[in-house]
Amino acid sequence: xxxxxxxxxxxxxxxxxxxxxxxxxxxxxxxxxxxxxxxxxxxxxxxxxxxxxxxxxxxxxxxxxxxxxxxxxxxxxxxxxxxxxxxxxxxxxxxxxxxxxxxxxxxxxxxxxxxxxxxxxxxxxxxxxxxxxxxxxxxxxxxxxxxxxxxxxxxxxxxxxxxxxxxxxxxxxxxxxxxxxxxxxxxxxxxxxxxxxxxxxxxxxxxxxxxxxxxxxxxxxxxxxxxxxxxxxxxxxxxxxxxxxxxxxxxxxxxxxxxxxxxxxxxxxxxxxxxxxxxxxxxxxxxxxxxxxxxxxxxxxxxxxxxxxxxxxxxxxxxxxxxxxxxxxxxxxxxxxxxxxxxxxxxxxxxxxxxxxxxxxxxxxxxxxxxxxxxxxxxxxxxxxxxxxxxxxxxxxxxxxxxxxxxxxxxxxxxxxxxxxxxxxxxxxxxxxxxxxxxxxxxxxxxxxxxxxxxxxxxxxxxxxxxxxxxxxxxxxxxxxxxxxxxxxxxxxxxxxxxxxxxxxxxxxxxxxxxxxxxxxxxxxxxxxxxxxxxxxxxxxxxxxxxxxxxxxxxxxxxxxxxxxxxxxxxxxxxxxxxxxxxxx
Amino acid sequence: xxxxxxxxxxxxxxxxxxxxxxxxxxxxxxxxxxxxxxxxxxxxxxxxxxxxxxxxxxxxxxxxxxxxxxxxxxxxxxxxxxxxxxxxxxxxxxxxxxxxxxxxxxxxxxxxxxxxxxxxxxxxxxxxxxxxxxxxxxxxxxxxxxxxxxxxxxxxxxxxxxxxxxxxxxxxxxxxxxxxxxxxxxxxxxxxxxxxxx
Numbered sequence: 201x202x203x204x205x206x207x208x209x210x211x212x213x214x215x216x217x218x219x220x221x222x223x224x225x226x227x228x229x230x231x232x233x234x235x236x237x238x239x240x241x242x243x244x245x246x247x248x249x250x251x252x253x254x255x256x257x258x259x260x261x262x263x264x265x266x267x268x269x270x271x272x273x274x275x276x277x278x279x280x281x282x283x284x285x286x287x288x289x290x291x292x293x294x295x296x297x298x299x300x301x302x303x304x305x306x307x308x309x310x311x312x313x314x315x316x317x318x319x320x321x322x323x324x325x326x327x328x329x330x331x332x333x334x335x336x337x338x339x340x341x342x343x344x345x346x347x348x349x350x351x352x353x354x355x356x357x358x359x360x361x362x363x364x365x366x367x368x369x370x371x372x373x374x375x376x377x378x379x380x381x382x383x384x385x386x387x388x389x390x391x392x393x394x395x396x397x398x399x400x401x402x403x404x405x406x407x408x409x410x411x412x413x414x415x416x417x418x419x420x421x422x423x424x425x426x427x428x429x430x431x432x433x434x435x436x437x438x439x440x441x442x443x444x445x446x447x448x449x450x451x452x453x454x455x456x457x458x459x460x461x462x463x464x465x466x467x468x469x470x471x472x473x474x475x476x477x478x479x480x481x482x483x484x485x486x487x488x489x490x491x492x493x494x495x496x497x498x499x500x501x502x503x504x505x506x507x508x509x510x511x512x513x514x515x516x517x518x519x520x521x522x523x524x525x526x527x528x529x530x531x532x533x534x535x536x537x538x539x540x541x542x543x544x545x546x547x548x549x550x551x552x553x554x555x556x557x558x559x560x561x562x563x564x565x566x567x568x569x570x571x572x573x574x575x576x577x578x579x580x581x582x583x584x585x586x587x588x589x590x591x592x593x594x595x596x597x598x599x600x601x602x603x604x605x606x607x608x609x610x611x612x613x614x615x616x617x618x619x620x621x622x623x624x625x626x627x628x629x630x631x632x633x634x635x636x637x638x639x640x641x642x643x644x645x646x647x648x649x650x651x652x653x654x655x656x657x658x659x660x661x662x663x664x665x666x667x668x669x670x671x672x673x674x675x676x677x678x679x680x681x682x683x684x685x686x687x688x689x690x691x692x693x694x695x696x697x698x699x700x701x702x703x704x705x706x707x708x709x710x711x712x713x714x715x716x717x718x719x720x721x722x723x724x725x726x727x728x729x730x731x732x733x734x735x736x737x738x739x740x741x742x743x744x745x746x747x748x749x750x751x752x753x754x755x756x757x758x759x760x761x762x763x764x765x766x767x768x769x770x771x772x773x774x775x776x777x778x779x780x781x782x783x784x785x
Numbered sequence: 786x787x788x789x790x791x792x793x794x795x796x797x798x799x800x801x802x803x804x805x806x807x808x809x810x811x812x813x814x815x816x817x818x819x820x821x822x823x824x825x826x827x828x829x830x831x832x833x834x835x836x837x838x839x840x841x842x843x844x845x846x847x848x849x850x851x852x853x854x855x856x857x858x859x860x861x862x863x864x865x866x867x868x869x870x871x872x873x874x875x876x877x878x879x880x881x882x883x884x885x886x887x888x889x890x891x892x893x894x895x896x897x898x899x900x901x902x903x904x905x906x907x908x909x910x911x912x913x914x915x916x917x918x919x920x921x922x923x924x925x926x927x928x929x930x931x932x933x934x935x936x937x938x939x940x941x942x943x944x945x946x947x948x949x950x951x952x953x954x955x956x957x958x959x960x961x962x963x964x965x966x967x968x969x970x971x972x973x974x975x976x977x978x979x980x981x982x983x
Contacts (some may be wrong), residue, residue, distance in 0.1 A: 452909030460956020569867030
């Protein structure tokens with residue numbers, strides 16, 4: 201058994217080790233180079249262009265890029281919405297599930313198109329195989345690709361000079377799904393399958409119990425085992441930072457993550473593309489120090505918070521004192537710690553780590569019940585999202601938000617030393633700062649106003665499952681997660697009500713488009729500028745000092761916005777725990 | 786504008802064909818050929834009949850069997866999930882105390898002993914197929930007594946079913962309850978056979 205800390209190191213090492221060549225590969229793909237990969241897949245790429253009526257050499261300015269993105273996402277939303285409403289009349293529905301309600305179909309469509317994958321339903325009791333494959337899995341690919349092309353356009357804005365163009369949206373989308381997401385998914389899907397994840401279109405299976413039993417008045421002789429095309433969906437769910445589970449229990453379900461090895465691989469898969477994009481940024485700007493700077497900032501934020509989460513989840517729950525319950529950290533006891541809502545094959549430490557990875561990236565997958573996490577481990581989950589999904593963030597969108605914070609830090613640094621702020625030779629002026637602020641500040645507004653409204657009205661309060669401070673945390677989580685396009689949940693909350701379906705659906709849409717369209721505008725504005733040569737007075741956007749500045753800005757904005765709310769939720773709950781511990785002694 | 790719309794529409798349909806059907810069906814095909822056992826849910830068959838999945842917990846009652854972890858969803862694979870009770874929940878503490886009391890009432894030898902956490906806490910999926918080695922060993926006496934088997938034999942059975950971390954690195958040591966109970970069934974059949982032999 202490896203300790204959770206060793207697992208953390210192993211996850212980061214693997215993600216960096218594979219992320220580096222993947223970043224170089226992606227830079228070559230988007231640069232339009234010809235090499236082994238393009239030689240192999242170019243016919244399919246051109247097939248896409250021919251059928252889509254795409255002219256690859258046709259470059260777009262930021263407005264056309266944004267319009268194409270919005271149209272594409274709008275059609276994706278409508279298709280998915282329609283598919284869910286009509287699933288009972290369509291094939292591949294062996295369990296004969298009924299149509300999804302309008303509110304839930306809206307919520308789910310908004311959720312999967314914005315890469316949130318918040319789920320107000322249980323997959324195995326709601327969605328037909330066709331809805332899972334054609335609706336949810338397709339959007340897993342497309343929403344992830346949308347995130348990646350957003351940051352790609354912004355990077356082009358930084359790299360190009362005196363240009364109006366940011367690339368061609370359709371070309372970028374096609375290359376992303378074809379050269380990056382599909383091959384990685386096929387490989388990961390096969391490994392998941394080898395480990396035990398099912399992949400079948402057959403109906404649910406009836407098992408004949410070897411020890412039938414009496415439950416109430418019923419004599420139970422069978423167990424119905426829910427199946428489906430799980431492995432293929434699971435692979436893209438993690439790689440694309442989607443996080444929507446095939447089953448209600450998400451990655452805690454033994455079919456989604458059959459072994460501790462798949463648990464490990466899923467953690468690596470979640471961080472892989474966000475890290476690869478950081479390296480890609482370094483290759484595209486021809487300034488490797490930028491990769492080092494951004495990756496360091498991400499690690500400085502991620503590692504201490506993840507360690508804290510593991511520490512608190514492995515600590516004994518004082519509530520259980522006097523229950524004669526062993527929470528000892530031994531190998532015969534699944535590693536010990538808080539085992540409520542935790543699977544034996546993973547243990548509490550790995551579950552807390554998975555929670556950190558899933559909330560630090562915008563994946564939102566869950567291999568345990570986050571609602572049952574120790575209060576401060578739950579706080580870490582919340583806080584990772586409230587940092588704006590920067591370390592490591594969603595595929596593409598994470599780096600985009602990080603770049604907005606970097607520009608902010610450059611601006612602050614410029615003010616401190618009294619120089620015109622510049623980033624990689626581009627002057628940062630009032631338009632850029634306005635766009636970056638707009639992008640950064642919309643999320644806290646959504647979270648805090650949403651939570652306040654839900655707490656003020658009976659329809660919001662009715663959803664909570666646990667009483668007191670923890671109930672407040674459930675509501676706070678329900679607005680933090682969709683507004684950041686994360687999608688994880690404190691699962692006790694009854695989210696499938698009209699109030700929560702509509703409110704969280706709106707948070708996802710506004711949180712996605714209001715955060716990233718201004719950044720596209722920022723990219724467009726940067727592209728038009730000329731590149732200034734660095735002088736002795738230029739603030740170097742690299743090195744430990746600058747990393748500190750970036751981390752400081754992120755923490756300051758996150759902490760100032762959210763500490764009061766966190767104080768009412770997880771921190772208050774932790775205080776009652778400390779009190780319980782003192783009373784039990 | 787209409788060209789953008791047309792391209793968006795055509796690319797969406799193309800994605801349906803390629804990622805909605807092509808990709809999962811490709812995996813179905815490869816998987817059914819390469820790993821037919823796992824592809825269909827790791828089903829366990831006895832005499833050709835499906836008795837369960839190696840990865841999905843079943844309910845066992847009575848003293849003659851090893852029991853899995855408590856489940857918030859009554860081990861129903863159509864409704865996977867955990868209890869979602871918070872860490873400071875009084876209801877949670879009451880549930881745990883009640884489960885402990887039921888176990889001790891039934892098996893007095895457990896009184897005053899520390900129970901492994903997974904014996905009375907429910908899992909995240911409600912379908913956790915495993916229990917910890919500590920949990921399995923603690924159940925061995927009641928199974929041995931109910932089945933009239935020597936305790937050493939049952940403990941040996943448990944020991945044989947412990948699966949360590951994968952490659953000694955990944956995850957926790959654990960015992961899969963369905964396999965353990967099937968092993969138990971085989972021991973009993975063998976013992977009966979030996980008794981009947983002349």
